[in-house]
Amino acid sequence: MSENIYVGVDLGGTAIKVGICNEEGQLLHTYEGPTETDKGVDTVINNIEKYVRLIVEQSPFTWDQLAGVGAGVAGFTNVREGIIILAPNIGFRDVPIRKILEERLGKPVKIDNDANVAALGEAWSGAGKGIDNCVCFTLGTGVGGGIIINGKIYQGFSGMAGELGHISVVPDLEAIQCGCGKMGCLETVSSATGIIRMANDAVERGDRTSLALEENIAAKTVFDAAKAGDEVALRIVNRASFYLGKAMAAVAAVLNPERFILGGGVSKAGDILFNEVKEVYAKLAPEPLQQGVEIVPAKLGNDAGIVGAAGLHIRS
Amino acid sequence: MSENIYVGVDLGGTAIKVGICNEEGQLLHTYEGPTETDKGVDTVINNIEKYVRLIVEQSPFTWDQLAGVGAGVAGFTNVREGIIILAPNIGFRDVPIRKILEERLGKPVKIDNDANVAALGEAWSGAGKGIDNCVCFTLGTGVGGGIIINGKIYQGFSGMAGELGHISVVPDLEAIQCGCGKMGCLETVSSATGIIRMANDAVERGDRTSLALEENIAAKTVFDAAKAGDEVALRIVNRASFYLGKAMAAVAAVLNPERFILGGGVSKAGDILFNEVKEVYAKLAPEPLQQGVEIVPAKLGNDAGIVGAAGLHIRS
Numbered sequence: 001m002s003e004n005i006y007v008g009v010d011l012g013g014t015a016i017k018v019g020i021c022n023e024e025g026q027l028l029h030t031y032e033g034p035t036e037t038d039k040g041v042d043t044v045i046n047n048i049e050k051y052v053r054l055i056v057e058q059s060p061f062t063w064d065q066l067a068g069v070g071a072g073v074a075g076f077t078n079v080r081e082g083i084i085i086l087a088p089n090i091g092f093r094d095v096p097i098r099k100i101l102e103e104r105l106g107k108p109v110k111i112d113n114d115a116n117v118a119a120l121g122e123a124w125s126g127a128g129k130g131i132d133n134c135v136c137f138t139l140g141t142g143v144g145g146g147i148i149i150n151g152k153i154y155q156g157f158s159g160m161a162g163e164l165g166h167i168s169v170v171p172d173l174e175a176i177q178c179g180c181g182k183m184g185c186l187e188t189v190s191s192a193t194g195i196i197r198m199a200n201d202a203v204e205r206g207d208r209t210s211l212a213l214e215e216n217i218a219a220k221t222v223f224d225a226a227k228a229g230d231e232v233a234l235r236i237v238n239r240a241s242f243y244l245g246k247a248m249a250a251v252a253a254v255l256n257p258e259r260f261i262l263g264g265g266v267s268k269a270g271d272i273l274f275n276e277v278k279e280v281y282a283k284l285a286p287e288p289l290q291q292g293v294e295i296v297p298a299k300l301g302n303d304a305g306i307v308g309a310a311g312l313h314i315r316s
Numbered sequence: 317m318s319e320n321i322y323v324g325v326d327l328g329g330t331a332i333k334v335g336i337c338n339e340e341g342q343l344l345h346t347y348e349g350p351t352e353t354d355k356g357v358d359t360v361i362n363n364i365e366k367y368v369r370l371i372v373e374q375s376p377f378t379w380d381q382l383a384g385v386g387a388g389v390a391g392f393t394n395v396r397e398g399i400i401i402l403a404p405n406i407g408f409r410d411v412p413i414r415k416i417l418e419e420r421l422g423k424p425v426k427i428d429n430d431a432n433v434a435a436l437g438e439a440w441s442g443a444g445k446g447i448d449n450c451v452c453f454t455l456g457t458g459v460g461g462g463i464i465i466n467g468k469i470y471q472g473f474s475g476m477a478g479e480l481g482h483i484s485v486v487p488d489l490e491a492i493q494c495g496c497g498k499m500g501c502l503e504t505v506s507s508a509t510g511i512i513r514m515a516n517d518a519v520e521r522g523d524r525t526s527l528a529l530e531e532n533i534a535a536k537t538v539f540d541a542a543k544a545g546d547e548v549a550l551r552i553v554n555r556a557s558f559y560l561g562k563a564m565a566a567v568a569a570v571l572n573p574e575r576f577i578l579g580g581g582v583s584k585a586g587d588i589l590f591n592e593v594k595e596v597y598a599k600l601a602p603e604p605l606q607q608g609v610e611i612v613p614a615k616l617g618n619d620a621g622i623v624g625a626a627g628l629h630i631r632s
Contacts, residue, residue, distance in 0.1 A: 133472060133473055147570065149465065155572075157608065157609065158572060158608065159572070161570065161572040162572075163572070163602065166601075166602045167565075168566060168601075169566070173487075180603070181603065183599075183600070184600075246484060250483045250484060250563075251570055253479045253483045254461075254483070254566075254567055255463070255470075255477050255571075285482075286479065286482045286497065286498055287496075288474065291474065293473065
């Protein structure tokens with residue numbers, strides 16, 4: 001039992017999830033506790049330390065076997081310096097988390113944003129296992145992305161590579177403003193938020209749809225209605241799928257990845273989403289960018305972030 | 317005089333250009349001779365060998381100092397195997413050029429396509445010198461591209477990375493079919509061919525433009541007319557610039573490069589093109605993807621291919 005282990009931390013607004021991975025990216029143990037964001041930065045950091053120590057103590061591994069700790073966080077991070085620049089849902093601003101945790105834990109610490117670590121998790125031991133070059137879209141409240149090149153997260157010039165939700169893909173005439181301030185970003189149509197917005201717009205417009213009977217429309221409501229034959233819902237799902245497929249074709253012309261991995265809540269819609277995405281991709285990507293290229297669902301679900309965070313020490 | 321030198325070969329349909337570079341990417345000597353495509357594959361290969369030997373003999377360097385030969389060719393190449401799969405304008409199909417030249421010259425040989433070697437040339441010692449991560453667009457008859465990551469050409473899964481002319485960027489309603497078979501590729505609007513087509517369409521439609529007086533419209537004719545205040549020509553130039561800027565914003569969201577380099581004949585239009593491209597990029601790329609990011613003209617002109625081909629031995 002002298003193998004190295006790595007602890008991955010998924011730092012969310014409500015809960016902190018931690019997990020132990022071995023060197024092959026297998027997730028062996030997990031633990032989850034409250035973030036306690038309302039009690040301030042110090043408490044949140046105390047909680048991270050506590051849960052990391054706790055999961056190792058409760059495992060068959062020794063503290064000495066712990067070779068590193070990685071953390072993924074929703075927000076802007078300075079990966080090189082190990083600083084969380086801005087993470088609104090945990091109330092962090094300019095927190096040098098790496099330095100703080102390294103001092104407290106006496107272990108090497110690495111951080112990255114949630115979309116990047118999720119992509120790395122999938123690439124390391126999920127839907128991209130064995131694939132050197134893949135691109136992940138995380139379709140949640142927003143649209144996140146991660147670019148994996150030679151098995152590692154690609155950061156780009158200022159750590160902003162893989163901001164796939166901000167590919168400007170909707171034509172001017174139909175474009176609405178994105179949270180980033182720009183018009184027509186992929187995120188405005190292919191995220192859960194975008195789908196819900198399109199559904200609410202349709203209801204307000206008075207379109208004939210079963211969605212009008214819903215109190216609170218969720219993305220799942222729209223997908224379920226589309227599957228049940230509601231034409232308005234189907235049109236919304238197709239629009240979300242169309243722009244996603246179009247953005248993927250653009251990514252392919254740039255990077256020629258071997259595999260696209262689609263994760264996040266919206267990706268759970270399954271065939272109704274994937275079939276349309278594949279069709280659009282086949283229509284828009286030149287033939288040689290299709291040969292041998294696969295579009296697959298993510299495999300690790302909510303664990304991708306923990307696994308990828310642990311993987312930051314092996315795959316970066 | 318014991319430093320290594322590299323010979324770069326730019327294999328074109330009419331002429332073969334060869335040049336000697338030192339290890340810093342400085343182009344020291346050049347020679348150009350006819351390709352003689354009409355005389356068949358063997359003659360073309362004989363010519364390559366002849367010109368490579370000739371330029372070294374005529375230089376102050378010895379044959380022993382020649383550490384490698386690189387060649388760039390317009391067409392599909394299998395970089396790993398060193399095979400020209402299809403190069404219509406020199407009539408090559410499945411020619412194992414690397415193996416043949418290595419046997420004849422007794423030197424290591426590498427090949428890549430023209431857009432990739434031009435990008436590498438600029439990155440090595442042109443407009444991207446000192447920049448690790450940059451993206452080049454070559455705006456010529458078509459639109460070529462090259463992705464430089466950590467100073468090297470990025471090939472992707474099947475060697476098709478950087479096919480930037482085939483980013484699908486024109487909305488359905490205005491899209492026309494590209495030579496690749498797909499609709500709405502960047503190449504259909506932002507290449508010389510695309511600009512000429514838009515100009516001819518305008519004339520045929522009867523738009524009031526000075527272009528109607530031209531016998532043979534070239535891309536330069538359109539730029540000159542636009543600079544002279546012709547509104548129809550200006551609209552065409554703006555359209556070519558708009559979609560280029562839009563494609564660049566998409567590339568930025570994927571790769572976050574530090575610098576965009578625009579080369580090829582169309583890029584010689586200068587400010588009238590660059591100003592609009594920069595404006596569109598600023599409009600469509602999220603703020604953090606603009607900070608510190610530059611959009612600059614290529615520096616090496618027609619020599620980029622020779623320099624980049626020589627650089628294949630140092631930067632790959």
